[in-house]
Amino acid sequence: MTDQRSVERLIDHLRAHVAELRRMEREGAKAGEVEERSRVISRLQQHLAFAVAEMVGVPRRPQLQ
Numbered sequence: 001m002t003d004q005r006s007v008e009r010l011i012d013h014l015r016a017h018v019a020e021l022r023r024m025e026r027e028g029a030k031a032g033e034v035e036e037r038s039r040v041i042s043r044l045q046q047h048l049a050f051a052v053a054e055m056v057g058v059p060r061r062p063q064l065q
Contacts, residue, residue, distance in 0.1 A: 002051040010048045017041050 021037045053059075 002054045004055070007048065007051050007055060010044060010051055014041065014044045014048060017044060 017037060017040055021034065021041060024034055024037060
């Protein structure tokens with residue numbers, strides 16, 4: 001079972017990675033680095049969505065590949 005603190009930690013991680021992505025984009029990072037950071041953000045968003053759904057009691061659907 002996911003608790004409020006776990007969701008808050010996921011949000012904190014997500015914010016940090018988004019801020020880092022924006023910094024990388026401003027400073028002209030290589031495309032591969034930006035893509036990698038974007039994939040991390042996407043995975044964190046997915047984990048956050050699942051955590052929130054679990055908190056409110058929504059059954060988890062299978063992941064799409």
